[in-house]
Amino acid sequence: MRIAFLASNAPVAQFALQSLVEKHGNSTPVEAEVIVALGGDGFMLSTLHETMDLDAPVYGMNRGTVGFLMNEYQEEGLIERLREAELEIINPLSMVAMDRQGTTHKALAINEVSLLRAGPQAARLRISVDGRQRLEELVCDGALVCTPAGSTAYNYSAHGPILPIGSDVLALTAIAAFRPRRWRGALLPSNARVRFDVLDPDKRPVMADADSISFPDIEWVEIGTKPSIRHRILFDPGHGLEERLISEQFT
Numbered sequence: 001m002r003i004a005f006l007a008s009n010a011p012v013a014q015f016a017l018q019s020l021v022e023k024h025g026n027s028t029p030v031e032a033e034v035i036v037a038l039g040g041d042g043f044m045l046s047t048l049h050e051t052m053d054l055d056a057p058v059y060g061m062n063r064g065t066v067g068f069l070m071n072e073y074q075e076e077g078l079i080e081r082l083r084e085a086e087l088e089i090i091n092p093l094s095m096v097a098m099d100r101q102g103t104t105h106k107a108l109a110i111n112e113v114s115l116l117r118a119g120p121q122a123a124r125l126r127i128s129v130d131g132r133q134r135l136e137e138l139v140c141d142g143a144l145v146c147t148p149a150g151s152t153a154y155n156y157s158a159h160g161p162i163l164p165i166g167s168d169v170l171a172l173t174a175i176a177a178f179r180p181r182r183w184r185g186a187l188l189p190s191n192a193r194v195r196f197d198v199l200d201p202d203k204r205p206v207m208a209d210a211d212s213i214s215f216p217d218i219e220w221v222e223i224g225t226k227p228s229i230r231h232r233i234l235f236d237p238g239h240g241l242e243e244r245l246i247s248e249q250f251t
Helices: 011-024 041-050 078-084 241-248
Strands: 003-007 034-039 058-062 086-090 093-099 104-109 112-117 123-129 132-140 142-146 169-175 185-189 194-199 206-210 213-215 218-225 231-235
Touching: 003 011, 003 041, 011 034, 011 078, 034 041, 034 078, 041 058, 093 112, 093 206, 104 112, 104 206, 104 213, 112 123, 112 218, 123 142, 132 142, 132 169, 206 218
Parallel strands: 003 034, 034 058, 058 231
Antiparallel strands: 086 231, 093 104, 093 218, 112 142, 112 206, 123 132, 123 194, 142 169, 169 185, 194 218, 206 213
């Protein structure tokens, strides 16, 4: 099996990389049948972004701090684990944003696209879905739209719902909403197009963030699913995303 091993800069990941390459060799990602990512969830996300145009699926082994998208690290029996692994398909979010200088920014997000206040005062956002205004004003620290795969990340910390992996649903979650005070967000079909307009951006600046890629001084953001892009992730049998999302709700 042709394997491309990629590792984060963490010493423990680099040590694992050296050990696995000595045992199995190392192909380039273009030539590989499978890509093995060694690190945490952040490194897994960057690997998926960098390899999304390749045919090889990505199998992560946790050499980081979180590892929700990763499998347990174990060197023995790696080839057998790769052959028996279960495939999950994830469609990312596409973000288009315009800043106050009129520059358009585009990015993809596997987990979430979030808008966050960038100053001492709360953000003021207007929310539209599929061209229809749904919330005239949300005063908050921010808001996000997440995929099912990203629903246990920032979304869950913001008290958003955990979404089953095959649910064809997006979560729109408020972050520390001040007005409406108890508004937590909404569940939307996966083909919905969400737009945030920043109200009073001079006094209340807002930044947009797509999987930790940030853009400052934003005036508006549009977010939707990108079904033409299919991220392929491998998990050990019985430990796929569907099982992890269910288990997370009972821990």
